[in-house]
Amino acid sequence: MLKEERQQFILNEVGIHNRVLLTDIADQLNVSVDTVRRDIKELHAAKLLKKVHGGAVSLGFNNYNPTGKKIYSxxxxxxxxxxxxxxxxxxxxxxxxxxxxxxxxxxxxxxxxxxxxxxxxxxxxxxxxxxxxxxxxxxxxxxxxxxxxxxxxxxxxxxxxxxxxxxxxxxxxxxxxxxxxxxxxxxxxxxxxxxxxxxxxxxxxxxxxxxxxxxxxxxxxxxxxxxxxxxxxxxxxxxxxxxxxxxxx
Amino acid sequence: MLKEERQQFILNEVGIHNRVLLTDIADQLNVSVDTVRRDIKELHAAKLLKKVHGGAVSLGFNNYNPTGKKIYSxxxxxxxxxxxxxxxxxxxxxxxxxxxxxxxxxxxxxxxxxxxxxxxxxxxxxxxxxxxxxxxxxxxxxxxxxxxxxxxxxxxxxxxxxxxxxxxxxxxxxxxxxxxxxxxxxxxxxxxxxxxxxxxxxxxxxxxxxxxxxxxxxxxxxxxxxxxxxxxxxxxxxxxxxxxxxxxx
DNA sequence: CAAATATATGCAAAAAACTGCAAATCATGC
DNA sequence: GCATGATTTGCAGTTTTTTGCATATATTTG
The missing domain is CATH 3.40.50.1360 (Rossmann fold)
Structure with a gap:
């Protein structure tokens, strides 16, 4: 599996659900959470999503999350x-x-x-x-x-x-x-x-x-x-x- | 096998699957991965696809069809x-x-x-x-x-x-x-x-x-x-x- | 505050990319 | 037909990237 595919998958998930959990992604793609963490870090640097504690959220919806920290909500x-x-x-x-x-x-x-x-x-x-x-x-x-x-x-x-x-x-x-x-x-x-x-x-x-x-x-x-x-x-x-x-x- | 054919094949694969693995192509065409690597390098320079670690992806790859329907031809x-x-x-x-x-x-x-x-x-x-x-x-x-x-x-x-x-x-x-x-x-x-x-x-x-x-x-x-x-x-x-x-x- | 959970860091193995080189192939001109 | 040079291809060695794991640090939550 290419890194690009993984990152694309993450973006898709974020696009659909507006949030993802690190562990969920790691589980679905059969890779370590570290790998997913690194991917999300890159995507965050590329401003394609927002990295938060425990996962990532979509950029468009941080309206609804002014603090941006509570994805567990x-x-x-x-x-x-x-x-x-x-x-x-x-x-x-x-x-x-x-x-x-x-x-x-x-x-x-x-x-x-x-x-x-x-x-x-x-x-x-x-x-x-x-x-x-x-x-x-x-x-x-x-x-x-x-x-x-x-x-x-x-x-x-x-x-x-x-x-x-x-x-x-x-x-x-x-x-x-x-x-x-x-x-x-x-x-x-x-x-x-x-x-x-x-x-x-x-x-x-x-x-x-x-x-x-x-x-x-x-x-x-x-x-x-x-x-x-x-x-x-x-x-x-x-x-x-x-x-x-x-x-x- | 002509270089032209190979590159056409690669582009075709990318067109269909949106991504290819270097090793897959090498395997399917019975050439060394180095050759495929060089081909992809050229196609990348010609802006016909995007070279990534481990293979290549189509140019419009960072996009998603949210409805998930398969597109034919x-x-x-x-x-x-x-x-x-x-x-x-x-x-x-x-x-x-x-x-x-x-x-x-x-x-x-x-x-x-x-x-x-x-x-x-x-x-x-x-x-x-x-x-x-x-x-x-x-x-x-x-x-x-x-x-x-x-x-x-x-x-x-x-x-x-x-x-x-x-x-x-x-x-x-x-x-x-x-x-x-x-x-x-x-x-x-x-x-x-x-x-x-x-x-x-x-x-x-x-x-x-x-x-x-x-x-x-x-x-x-x-x-x-x-x-x-x-x-x-x-x-x-x-x-x-x-x-x-x-x-x- | 403490337990649970998540993150960061360093490290090592594996995979892939790059480099230089030599053999093979091909086009071309004589 | 054959020599020449350019191109292509595969191989070996080196460097880079990726990935997972272990450990240390930080954050969250009750």
Whole structure:
């Protein structure tokens, strides 16, 4: 096996899952972890991915990981995604925004579930396309390289023409008083449009992001119907959100 | 065995598999690894492949087909794609339909080329997103599972709002009298809309499809400005297309 | 803080690349 | 037909790269 092939494989994995574990790769390719470590080191130097403790993450998605150090939060994201699955009923029409938590959700959708899914996220569309019982409708528009979702007037226009049962709104920052915030203006516009197109807004959010704020405001907390975190319902970090007419899962 | 033959063989292998091992080639051709090494060195100098430790990889190797479908007659398609590259000028606005030949084209777009690309194809969008100098605009709509392009009214609507310099129209069947045909009605509608949105229509088409017809008609041959095949210009298979006011590449 | 896990470093074996050289092959001119 | 020179090919020795392992250090997590 050529070094190039290995590195390509790693990049592919990162491209698909947005994260890889050193040990996973070493296992799949039957090479030592040292070798994979060295490969990732090179790819990192070549700025093709980001090396982190335990593995690597995709460059485009460090938006969702401002610290860039917690790739193990995947477990948390899976937990959140699993809870989110419980909100979906067969035959519904849903809207999935970008972000790694939502990508996990898309991955975990059971094959037998019949759905119509709207999404502006390229990786999520790829994921959903693999599921035979899901009708995928892609929100067109200009693709943002960082977030890998479509943005801009055309996308917002298309969103304005739909009304879905549930929207899973990837959440960068949520604060009990300040509401949902983002640092990218274009994504703010997209998320506003998504909220407007949905009867029910679900906000999957890992606990690190609870209480944080960013530059631009999307909406107040009252616009969110359901907040999903990986925490147990009685966790103190959730106290601030408990009297805001939000369902907490 | 002539040096020329060997090098052709190597290029062919690289074209098909995207990578070759030095030892494999030496073994298959019954020559020493040194000879193969020298060949690869020359081909590398001629920029026909990339020499790496242990073998060689194709030039567009650092790319990935996320949907994982196998592409047949890749070598021919690469040749077509390479010819198609010659039609694109820096700064243009282009529209790329679906199909594996066009995916090859997307793969081979040089990183330094500045372009605005519209596409309804998911794999092509993924491919283009990796190129920093290309602005990608995705034609939204319902994603068709088998063709992996968006179809339907919404997509056609979005197409109706644009006008691009060149459209690379993946071609299933082309016949000198019957024109371009397709077997999927929805794709026919998409292609019609694409032609309508383009100042120049380029039809990349491998020779097997020349002269064949399908169920539904997209347009007459006169709508196509350029026909690209892998054949040499004087090939008899092209004779039937020579008096139709089409540029043949 | 301590256990578990991940990283960095030095090292040695294996694989591959480079170098120089000689034999074989081929084209060319006489 | 044959000598000449250029090119090609394979071989042996040396150098470089890659890879896995062992050990020491650093980081994460409960």
């Amino acid at each position: 995947l477990d948390k994201k899976s937990q959140i995604a699993e809870k989110a699955l419980g909100l979906i009923k067969d035959g519904q029409v849903i809207l999935i925004s970008g972000g790694t938590t939502n990508l996990e959700l898309a991955r975990m959708l059971p094959p037998k579930l019949k759905l119509t899914c709207f999404t502006p996220s390229l990786p999520i569309a790829v994921q959903l396309l693999g599921k035979n019982n899901i009708e995928v409708i892609f929100i067109g528009g200009r693709l943002s390289k960082d977030s890998q979702i479509t943005v801009g007037g055309s996308a917002i226009n298309m969103l304005s023409e739909i009304k879905v049962d549930i929207c899973f709104l990837g959440t960068n920052s949520i604060h009990p008083m300040e509401g949902l915030t983002e640092f990218d203006w274009e994504i703010v516009q997209m998320k506003k449009a998504m909220i407007h197109s949905s009867r029910k807004v679900v906000s999957p959010c890992i606990s690190e992001k609870l209480g944080s704020t960013q530059r631009y405001k999307i909406c107040g907390v009252e616009e969110v119907d359901v907040l999903i975190t990986e925490l147990e319902p009685w966790d103190v970090k959730l106290d601030a959100f408990k009297n805001l007419n939000i369902q907490i899962v | 890749l070598d021919k398609k690469s040749q077509i794609a390479e010819k198609a590259l010659g039609l694109i000028k820096d700064g243009q606005v282009i529209l790329i339909s679906g199909g594996t030949t066009n995916l090859e084209l997307a793969r081979m777009l040089p990183p330094k080329l500045k372009l605005t690309c519209f596409t309804p194809s998911l794999p092509i969008a993924v491919q283009l997103l990796g190129k920093n100098n290309i602005e990608v605009i995705f034609i939204g709509g319902r994603l068709s599972k088998d063709s992996q392009i968006t179809v339907g009214g919404s997509a056609i609507n979005m197409l109706s709002e644009i006008k691009v310099d060149i459209c690379f129209l993946g071609t299933n069947s082309i016949h000198p009298m019957e024109g371009l045909t397709e077997f999927d009605w929805e794709i026919v509608q998409m292609k019609k809309a694409m032609i309508h949105s383009s100042r120049k229509v380029v039809s990349p088409c491998i020779s097997e499809k020349l002269g064949s017809t399908q169920r539904y008609k997209i347009c007459g041959v006169e709508e196509v400005d350029v026909l690209i095949t892998e054949l040499e210009p004087w090939d008899v298979k092209l004779d039937a297309f020579k008096n139709l006011n089409i540029q043949i590449v």
